Structure formats: structure tokens, C-alpha cells
Amino acid sequence: MLANHHKFQSAIILLVAxxxxxxxxNQVFDGKLDSNGDNASYYILGKALANGNGYVNINNINKEANNHFPPGYPVIVSGIIKVFGDSPENLKIANGLFLLLTxxxxxxxxxxxxxxxxxAIIALLLVIMNSHxxxxxxxxMSEVPFLFFSTATLLAFTKINYQKPPWKDVYLYIVIALLTISFHIRTSGVALIVGILLFLVISRHWKHVAIITIILLLLAMPWQIRSQSLGGSSYIKQLKMVNPYxxxxxxxxxxxxFSRFGNNINRYLSREIPTATLSITQPNYRQAASISEWLYGIFFFAVIIFGVLNLKKYKLLIFTYLAGTLAILSLWPDVWIGIRFILPAIPFLILGLVNGLQELLIRITPAPVSKYVIWLPVLLIILLFPNIKKMKQQAxxxxxxxxxxxxxxAGWVGDNLEENTVVACRKPGLFYMYSNCYTVNYKYTxxxxxxxxxxxIKHVDYVIMDQLGYSSTSRYLYPVIQNNPEKFELIQERSKPSTYLFLLKD
Structure with missing residues (x-):
């Protein structure tokens, strides 16, 4: 009877949520195509798979094999395109459903x-209201699908029964399947794998360690072999560069x-962890972090760690996952700033924050009162409403x-030039989606x-000089056009600000 009551209560809570x-x-949904560029690449790869072209860049005249993005999310995209059509809006809505499942x-x-x-209720509300x-x-983008599969992995992991032989535990195989999907959606899923294996090693569940390690290596091998045959992981290559741009x-x-590690830790502690978790402020990356930002960031992070270390169960699992995530991000090129890379960890940072605040309130209030004051963190939601309003306006x-x-x-090119035209531009994926012509990036030299x-070499016919604000335009493209006017003929221009389409002459 009590179990049925709890199930009914959970059902009501989830329905309301x-x-x-x-x-x-529905209020914040933005139908516009985002300008980050990777979204277009995911769309292009998904469309290529859906059309039977293989895992290739169909916006490239040579249909070259893609070796940058893991195949997991493009496979999801291709399935959605196959069933519901190739409208980008369908893919946006699908990501909303992934967050709902999360x-x-x-x-x-x-x-x-x-x-x-x-x-659980307070954390759920903070996740629902998190603008990021x-x-x-x-x-x-792949972040939200990855968040769903990684969360499902952790949930399934808590169901493993260590009293029975691991090869007889269905949840172990569910965990392995979900880990494999997560890793093939985002390479940073290795943090999830490391976190789980560390938990098992420290807990001395050696058979589980062996089974997970062996099966994951076998399942990851095909993609890794393909990647090596195409010259190795582009992420690893970027990791080894001073600045990928x-x-x-x-x-x-x-x-x-060493400098990268220091810069990243500085930024994550003082700005991006607090901003990602509560999404209250927008950091000004043009200025160094202030003393107040540092003090707030350290206190904020301390509460999160305190909350994680005071979880009733699986504190080591959540801790190792967060630690693995931050360890990987600390080695990322420090020009990659912003919330994007830490986004899949946000719900677990929120978990640490809520539990940390509740544990502190329990410790400083009398027992009869503590069962009421633990609801106080729900007031944090008030701070998030301005961002929701801002998102409505942006939409x-x-x-x-x-x-x-x-x-x-891009539209003019699609309407007026031949279909096999090749255009060199910044954000070639986005240009392709509006022009349907072949596109490439220019060389950063x-x-x-x-x-x-x-x-x-890339068979470029036309070049776009934009005013999108990327430094590569002024650093590499503009000087070449300015100093070699005989090579570039102006074909089309858009003003305020000036954006140019040049013909590349022989």
C-alpha cells in the first residue's frame, strides 16, 4: 500500500514537472538556426546517413569522410530525418524531448x-529553469542527448546488484550499452567511463571492472580503427595545439x-561553474575575474563538493564523474571558453548545490525545524526568472x-550559381544549409x-568575406584579398555591415 502511494506521488510530481x-x-523555443556552426555539421552528417551517403560531409565536393564528430548524435539525427523529414525544427523538438526524458x-x-x-523536487525545478x-x-547539438544517456547510465548503475554474479546482472549490460552510446555521442563520455571504473576499483568490484573494460574496448574499437585510418582523432590534434584557431x-x-591548466581552473572556479549551475550572471571574458567573483566561486564550489560528499548513497560515483569531467576540461584549449563543455555536468552540480545547502541547513537548525527549512533552497528559483524572460525575448x-x-x-548563391559551385567561407556548414552549394573553410595561414x-586545391570558385566577428577573417582572409586584388573579383555585396562575395580568378 505504501509502495503504491510512493509511486502515485512520484507520478504526480513528474507530471507537474x-x-x-x-x-x-514552448515560451523559450527559438526556431532560428543557431550560429555556432557545429549544429549545421551534425545536420549535414545526419542527412548524409539518412540519404545513404555514409558518414561523409555532403557539403564537400569530394564527399570526404568525417573524422571530427563522433557518430552517435548524427545517427540519432538521421533516424529523426528518416521518420519525420529533414526540417531542422524537428531536430530541435527532439532535443527538447531528450531533456524531458532526462x-x-x-x-x-x-x-x-x-x-x-x-x-529531487528542488533540483528538478532548478534544472527546468536553467537557461543553459x-x-x-x-x-x-549533442549535449542534451548525451546528458540523457549519461544520466540514464548513472541511474542504471545504481541498480546493479553486487550480490549476484556480474554476468547474470541485466543492469550491468544496460550500463555497458548506455556507456557505449554516451561515448559515441561525445568523446568526453570517457569521463563517465573513468568515473564508473574508479568507483568499481575503489569498491573492489574487480569482475565488474574487467567485464565493463573488455566489452567497452571491443565496442569502441570499430570507430577508433576508422578514426586512425583517417589520420587520427581531430580532437586529439586540437588538444596538442597551442591554439586550434x-x-x-x-x-x-x-x-x-601548465598555463592552460591554470587558466581553465581559474575560469571554471571563478565563473563557469557558478554561472552554469544557477545561470544568473553572464561572465565578461574581456576582463580578469574579480576578487568577488573568486570568493563567490570558491564558496559556491565548496558547497557543491560538500553536498556531493554528503550524499546518502553513491557519493563516490557522483564525485568521480564530476572530477573526471573537470580533469578533462582542464586540459582543453583555453580559447574554448563558455558553458558548452561543462553543460552535461550541470544537473550534477545542481545536485551537489541543493544537497549541500540542505545539509548545512540541517546542521544549523533544531531537528523539529530542519524538515521545513530544507525547502529553503527552492527560493533560488526566483533568481532564474529574469533569464527565462530574456530567453523569450531572444526567441x-x-x-x-x-x-x-x-x-x-548564401541564398543568392543558391538561386543564381551552378549547383556544383564551391564557396570558401567561415562556418561552411551554415552557408551550405542556406545555399545548398558545396562549401569549405579557408586555410588558417x-x-x-x-x-x-x-x-x-579545394576547387574553390567563390570566397565570402563576412563581418561575423571571427578573428580568422581579419587575420587570414582580409589581408590576402587586400594584397592580391587581381585574384578576387567582387560579385555581390550586402551593406551595413559590408559582406562580400568574391569570384576567385585564375
Whole structure:
């Protein structure tokens, strides 16, 4: 009878949470194509798979095999395209559904590890109101699907029965399947694998360690073999560079890695962890972190760690996962700033924050009162409403004139030039989606002749010079066009700000 009551209560809580999420999601849903570029790449790869072209860049005239993005999310995209058509809006909505499914898995996971319904409810509300999670659930990116599969992995892991032989435990195989999917959606899923294996090693469950390790290696091998046959992982190559956006600076040395580690830890502690978790402020990366940001960030992080270490169950599992995630991110190139890379960890940071605040309140209040004051963290939701309002405004806003001009030229190319035209531009995936012509990026080199030779090798017919704000345009493209006017003929222009389409002459 009591079990049925708890099931009914959980069902009501999840129903209310789902309704709240759908209401907010509908208000902040942005139908515009995001300008980050990777979303277009995922769409292109998914469309290639759906059309039977294989895992290739169909926007490239040579249909070259893609070796940058893991195949997991493009496979999901291809399935959606096959069933529902190739409208980008369908893919956006699918990511919203992935976040909704994540909420369900999170509720049961948090309730299990905290042994408190209040913690699960408060954390769920903070996740629903988190502007970063909401934003990524409305764009065609892999973070939210990865969040669902990684959360489902952790939930399934808590169901493993160590009293029975591991090869007879169905949950172990569910965990392995979900781990495999997670890793093939985002390479950073290795943090999840490391976190789980560390938990098992410290807990001395050696048979589980052996089974998971062997099966995962076998399942990961095909993609790794393919990757090596195509020259190795592009992520590893970028990791070894001083700056992926300035290849002329060469490979990073020990001093560069040490500096990168310090810069990343500085940024994550003082800014990105607090901002990601509560999404209250927007950091100003043009300025160094202030003393107040540092003090707030350290206190904030301390509460999260305190909360994780005081979980009733599986504290080691959550801790090792978060530690593995931060360890990997600390070695990422420090020019990759922003919330994106830490986004899949946000619900677990929220879990640590809520449990930490509740544990502190329990310790400083008398026992009869503590069962009421543990609900106080729910007041944090009040701080999140301004961001929801801002997201509503952004969803209704028009795209900036810089991007409008860029897409206008893409449309002109699609309407007026031959189908096999090759255009060199920044964000070639996005240009392809509006022009349906072949696109490539130009080479990031300050040597003009190398730049031009690369255009010839790539069979480039036209070049776009944009005003999107990327430093590569002014650093590499503009000087070449300015100093070699005989090579570039102006064909089309959009003004305010000026955006140009040049013909590359022989």
C-alpha cells in the first residue's frame, strides 16, 4: 500500500514537472538556426546517413569522410530525418524531448542518492529553469542527448546488484550499452567511463571492472580503427595545439599545458561553474575575474563538493564523474571558453548545490525545524526568472544584420550559381544549409601564397568575406584579398555591415 502511494506521488510530481517544462520550453523555443556552426555539421552528417551517403560531409565536393564528430548524435539525427523529414525544427523538438526524458531519470537518481524527496523536487525545478540547458534543448547539438544517456547510465548503475554474479546482472549490460552510446555521442563520455571504473576499483568490484573494460574496448574499437585510418582523432590534434584557431603557433609544450591548466581552473572556479549551475550572471571574458567573483566561486564550489560528499548513497560515483569531467576540461584549449563543455555536468552540480545547502541547513537548525527549512533552497528559483524572460525575448528577436547579410548571400548563391559551385567561407556548414552549394573553410595561414594555393586545391570558385566577428577573417582572409586584388573579383555585396562575395580568378 505504501509502495503504491510512493509511486502515485512520484507520478504526480513528474507530471507537474513535465507540464512546467513544456510550458517554459514552448515560451523559450527559438526556431532560428543557431550560429555556432557545429549544429549545421551534425545536420549535414545526419542527412548524409539518412540519404545513404555514409558518414561523409555532403557539403564537400569530394564527399570526404568525417573524422571530427563522433557518430552517435548524427545517427540519432538521421533516424529523426528518416521518420519525420529533414526540417531542422524537428531536430530541435527532439532535443527538447531528450531533456524531458532526462528530467525523469534525474528525479529517480537524485531521490535515490539523497534519500530526500525535497532534494529531487528542488533540483528538478532548478534544472527546468536553467537557461543553459533550455537553450541547448532548442538547438541541434549533442549535449542534451548525451546528458540523457549519461544520466540514464548513472541511474542504471545504481541498480546493479553486487550480490549476484556480474554476468547474470541485466543492469550491468544496460550500463555497458548506455556507456557505449554516451561515448559515441561525445568523446568526453570517457569521463563517465573513468568515473564508473574508479568507483568499481575503489569498491573492489574487480569482475565488474574487467567485464565493463573488455566489452567497452571491443565496442569502441570499430570507430577508433576508422578514426586512425583517417589520420587520427581531430580532437586529439586540437588538444596538442597551442591554439586550434591559430595553427601557425604550433604544438603545445609542457609550459603551455601548465598555463592552460591554470587558466581553465581559474575560469571554471571563478565563473563557469557558478554561472552554469544557477545561470544568473553572464561572465565578461574581456576582463580578469574579480576578487568577488573568486570568493563567490570558491564558496559556491565548496558547497557543491560538500553536498556531493554528503550524499546518502553513491557519493563516490557522483564525485568521480564530476572530477573526471573537470580533469578533462582542464586540459582543453583555453580559447574554448563558455558553458558548452561543462553543460552535461550541470544537473550534477545542481545536485551537489541543493544537497549541500540542505545539509548545512540541517546542521544549523533544531531537528523539529530542519524538515521545513530544507525547502529553503527552492527560493533560488526566483533568481532564474529574469533569464527565462530574456530567453523569450531572444526567441522572438530577428537575427543580427551580420548574419542576415551572410545568409542573404548564401541564398543568392543558391538561386543564381551552378549547383556544383564551391564557396570558401567561415562556418561552411551554415552557408551550405542556406545555399545548398558545396562549401569549405579557408586555410588558417598568414602566408598568402599558401592561402591561395589551398583554395585552388579545394576547387574553390567563390570566397565570402563576412563581418561575423571571427578573428580568422581579419587575420587570414582580409589581408590576402587586400594584397592580391587581381585574384578576387567582387560579385555581390550586402551593406551595413559590408559582406562580400568574391569570384576567385585564375
Amino acid at each position: 513535465a507540464i512546467a517544462f513544456m510550458v517554459i520550453y 528530467l525523469i531519470a534525474l528525479y529517480f537518481l537524485i531521490k535515490h542518492v539523497t534519500n530526500r524527496e525535497s532534494a 540547458l533550455l537553450r541547448y534543448s532548442t538547438i541541434i 591559430r595553427p601557425e603557433l604550433g604544438k603545445a609544450n609542457f609550459k603551455d599545458y 522572438k528577436a530577428e537575427i543580427t544584420t551580420e548574419w542576415a547579410n551572410y545568409f542573404s548571400l 598568414p602566408v598568402a601564397q599558401d592561402f591561395i594555393n589551398d583554395l585552388v
